[in-house]
Amino acid sequence: MTEVFTALTISLVFGIGVYMLLRRDIFKIVIGFNLISQSINMAIVTSGIFTGVRVPILEEAINEHAAFIFADDFANGIFAPIVTGMADNPLFVDPLTRALVLTAIVISFATTAILLTLAYCINEEFGTTDVDELRRLRG
Amino acid sequence: MDLIYFAALIVLLPFVMTLAVPFAYKLMKEKVGWFAAAIAAVCFLLIASMIPSTMGGNYLSGSIPWIPSLSVDLAFYADGLAVLLGLIISFIGILILSYSNKYLSKDEDLVRYYQYLLIFMGSMFGVAFSDNLIQLFIFWELTSISSFLLIGYYRKTKESVYGATKALLITGGAGLFMFVGFMFLFAMTGTYSISEMLTNPEMLASVKESPLFTITLILVLIGALAKSAQGPFFIWLPNAMEAPTPVSAFLHSATMVKAGIFLVARFHPMFSGTVDWLVLVAGIGLITMVGAGFFALKQTDLKAILAFSTISQLAYLMTMFGFTTFAEPGIGVPAAVFHLFNHAAFKACLFLLVGIIAHELHTRDIRKMGGLRKEMPVTFILMIIAAAAMAGIPPLNGYLSKELFYESSVHMAEALGGGVFYIIPVLAVIGGVLTFAYSFRLIFKIFTGKRTEDPDVPKHVHDPSLIMLAPPAILAVLIIAVGLVPAPFVDTLIQPAIHSIFSGAAHLHAALWHGVTPAFIMTMITFALGILLYTQYDKIAARQVSFNEKHPKISFNYLYNTMVDNAFSFGSSFGGRLQKGPPRRYVGIMLFFIILMVAVPVGFALASGQPLFSENLIFKLALSEMLLFALILLAAWGASVLPQYVPMILSSSALGFLMALLYIYLKSPNLAMTQLCIETLSTVMFLLVIMKFRVKEAIRPETNRVRLRNSFIALCAAAALFVMLMGTDLFPAFESFSHYFMDKGVELTGGKNIVNQIVVDFRGYDTIGEISVLAIAAFTVYNLIHSRIHKRTAADTDKSAAVFEEDSANRNPDEVFSNIIGEEKK
Numbered sequence: 001m002t003e004v005f006t007a008l009t010i011s012l013v014f015g016i017g018v019y020m021l022l023r024r025d026i027f028k029i030v031i032g033f034n035l036i037s038q039s040i041n042m043a044i045v046t047s048g049i050f051t052g053v054r055v056p057i058l059e060e061a062i063n064e065h066a067a068f069i070f071a072d073d074f075a076n077g078i079f080a081p082i083v084t085g086m087a088d089n090p091l092f093v094d095p096l097t098r099a100l101v102l103t104a105i106v107i108s109f110a111t112t113a114i115l116l117t118l119a120y121c122i123n124e125e126f127g128t129t130d131v132d133e134l135r136r137l138r139g
Numbered sequence: 140m141d142l143i144y145f146a147a148l149i150v151l152l153p154f155v156m157t158l159a160v161p162f163a164y165k166l167m168k169e170k171v172g173w174f175a176a177a178i179a180a181v182c183f184l185l186i187a188s189m190i191p192s193t194m195g196g197n198y199l200s201g202s203i204p205w206i207p208s209l210s211v212d213l214a215f216y217a218d219g220l221a222v223l224l225g226l227i228i229s230f231i232g233i234l235i236l237s238y239s240n241k242y243l244s245k246d247e248d249l250v251r252y253y254q255y256l257l258i259f260m261g262s263m264f265g266v267a268f269s270d271n272l273i274q275l276f277i278f279w280e281l282t283s284i285s286s287f288l289l290i291g292y293y294r295k296t297k298e299s300v301y302g303a304t305k306a307l308l309i310t311g312g313a314g315l316f317m318f319v320g321f322m323f324l325f326a327m328t329g330t331y332s333i334s335e336m337l338t339n340p341e342m343l344a345s346v347k348e349s350p351l352f353t354i355t356l357i358l359v360l361i362g363a364l365a366k367s368a369q370g371p372f373f374i375w376l377p378n379a380m381e382a383p384t385p386v387s388a389f390l391h392s393a394t395m396v397k398a399g400i401f402l403v404a405r406f407h408p409m410f411s412g413t414v415d416w417l418v419l420v421a422g423i424g425l426i427t428m429v430g431a432g433f434f435a436l437k438q439t440d441l442k443a444i445l446a447f448s449t450i451s452q453l454a455y456l457m458t459m460f461g462f463t464t465f466a467e468p469g470i471g472v473p474a475a476v477f478h479l480f481n482h483a484a485f486k487a488c489l490f491l492l493v494g495i496i497a498h499e500l501h502t503r504d505i506r507k508m509g510g511l512r513k514e515m516p517v518t519f520i521l522m523i524i525a526a527a528a529m530a531g532i533p534p535l536n537g538y539l540s541k542e543l544f545y546e547s548s549v550h551m552a553e554a555l556g557g558g559v560f561y562i563i564p565v566l567a568v569i570g571g572v573l574t575f576a577y578s579f580r581l582i583f584k585i586f587t588g589k590r591t592e593d594p595d596v597p598k599h600v601h602d603p604s605l606i607m608l609a610p611p612a613i614l615a616v617l618i619i620a621v622g623l624v625p626a627p628f629v630d631t632l633i634q635p636a637i638h639s640i641f642s643g644a645a646h647l648h649a650a651l652w653h654g655v656t657p658a659f660i661m662t663m664i665t666f667a668l669g670i671l672l673y674t675q676y677d678k679i680a681a682r683q684v685s686f687n688e689k690h691p692k693i694s695f696n697y698l699y700n701t702m703v704d705n706a707f708s709f710g711s712s713f714g715g716r717l718q719k720g721p722p723r724r725y726v727g728i729m730l731f732f733i734i735l736m737v738a739v740p741v742g743f744a745l746a747s748g749q750p751l752f753s754e755n756l757i758f759k760l761a762l763s764e765m766l767l768f769a770l771i772l773l774a775a776w777g778a779s780v781l782p783q784y785v786p787m788i789l790s791s792s793a794l795g796f797l798m799a800l801l802y803i804y805l806k807s808p809n810l811a812m813t814q815l816c817i818e819t820l821s822t823v824m825f826l827l828v829i830m831k832f833r834v835k836e837a838i839r840p841e842t843n844r845v846r847l848r849n850s851f852i853a854l855c856a857a858a859a860l861f862v863m864l865m866g867t868d869l870f871p872a873f874e875s876f877s878h879y880f881m882d883k884g885v886e887l888t889g890g891k892n893i894v895n896q897i898v899v900d901f902r903g904y905d906t907i908g909e910i911s912v913l914a915i916a917a918f919t920v921y922n923l924i925h926s927r928i929h930k931r932t933a934a935d936t937d938k939s940a941a942v943f944e945e946d947s948a949n950r951n952p953d954e955v956f957s958n959i960i961g962e963e964k965k
Contacts, residue, residue, distance in 0.1 A: 005760050005764075005768060016853065022853070023849070045807060045810065102813055112824070117924060129832075
């Protein structure tokens, strides 16, 4: 990835997530987990070797103007990833990373749900979500 | 019908029918045992239909490829030995499963009980009919596992858990040694097929000449000995008696413990006739026989007496299989097979009778029993028959095979050249004497003498119903029938089995009267010494008990317990040392290595002057993009610093929605859609959980030092990720294979949205996996919350809990909400 600011944003969100992960409140740990998965999803989507500009939806007959959904300056050469070595469809972004992240989003939702429920149960059981306090209770 | 399907049907039927047990239970309630018995009966008939072919000395085999690349097949093999074992399993199975109908009360977990028993029966058929070492091993361990489940059937009692664990550790663990032995066999012969190994003379010769011969024999024997509770492995069997008595009768006397013997018989052609075989098999057998018989004397629990007698009787079998001389084949193998059959009959019968006694008297302590003759006349008669058969009294079946045992021991001694080897028949007689003594103890102590007055024993007892009496009665009839007219049984069942083990073995001549042979004289000596020993019974038992009390450390049980305890304490201290902190400690360790993973290459790159980043870095930033990134960072920052839960959550979900916007910029409408839905859902979820939070006291904020440390770690992690991301361009990229989806997508799936195609069609299985993850997560969440509710209702009687219930019921959610915020503010 050569886009400095993109990489910077991803890393900062990741760093904030890690900071939250190290905190004492279980609830904040869950939030930290959430932030980390967001930043990683972002990294996967933006990473790679692509310079295309089109949404990977095929048209019956490829009409240049109709297919350009986001033909703005912003997309020009920055994100718009496209598959290299593709003679036929040189302008599409890589659909594979999208498919991967799609799955990742849903899975991280499931994980968050379980973490939250655990936090809830711990809170019900011990009346606190402080990790250090729980450790003290355990003895 | 092709044999492979026929044998596979026998093996698989019990397994498949396991699934039907719950439905049968709905229909038949506590009579569900008849359903299981019917399955056993079907298997019995199927196996019995093979007898004609095995009588002709043929065997049937067939296989279907299973893992061809490893030459592992699903192979079945039905020779005389397998059919004999299969018939014993299924016949005793019918009796046990019918008997269980009355033995277990209807409040017990019957479904689980019969399911376990059926699984066991299927696995046992698998052991008998397998023609492939790997397959044999799998079924072998399955019998260990089902035995574990059955011993631990009474989950609540500590003893049964201990017994179950012990049995699994010893038999299952030893099975692994056997597995290594099988691997050696494969290395020597190049095949997993048992029948091929045993019938190919070249392979047999190559095994006998191999330098690995002894170690292979030892490894395979460890598995067999542990299963049959021989040698030092005997300790699990007495503890296994915690299982319900029908289970003990089925698994731990008649069938499962025979698996070890079966294995020895199965590999007899391969290993026998060598010094190693004689010393290991016959030697361990003789020692176990005398030792276990001796220990049986001090037992006070009825089932423990039977357990030790089982060990001792199985040792007879081991010894006889070991008696295969170089010079002449001897009669060891025929005698062993015959005794295997006889022992199954009388020992199962004894266990069933003990089950009746324990069921009626509510105790198994033999010291509390006596004088039951008049109250339980039928049980008394049956007990006389079964115990006398075990003691070897004519004209019962035990007498015939014991004669043969004595005869084979004399043969062996003579074949070895006499002299000191006459110790073998002497040991055999000692074993017989001990058997005689404890067998008669079972009759006289329980049924004759004075009726004991014990608070545990009911005042009036009686014979049980016909359902419980019939199975032992059938076995008793069998015992007498085999004793009086052995020929039909020998011809149809025993002789084919002998033939399949050892075709050179002498023909079995079982008869009540052979004339005055050495064996006959030995029997007479046994009876005389047995009566003498019986008069000294209590004195010897007391001597043993006092010895054990004085030297508690001299026992295999002590060794086992110390080993297991040490393993547990080592495991817990190791785990305690490794996993002792709050989660951040683990996170810290993981992050440390991640940072190291980046820092080390970076250090090298700096030292050698290589570039860290790609040369054509892009610093260009569109205004719209800048705005988006700034908002994302702001939201993330907000999520981390806002002190109260609700603003924190809102900030975190703002990040999620901004992410959806970013995905739109990145030409991924699918992602944006998904992200929007998921983010909405998780915001709702977060808020729901927060609503239910009861914060007793606010969590103390971290000290500045801790914050500084955490920030430093986080910064390092962020820097590591940044370097990693920026460095990716330095390496040549893999060519994406997405063009395949683009080229073929429309043609193959008919869809035009390529992301959709991938998710739904090309990687459909991944999506199924994803859906299952969601489903599992949903179940987990439901169960976690459900168990909480359960607990709370259970604690309702508790005063404080009741107050809380009332408290939370009266407050509406919004109040709770604002309360929490208020508390936080304080």
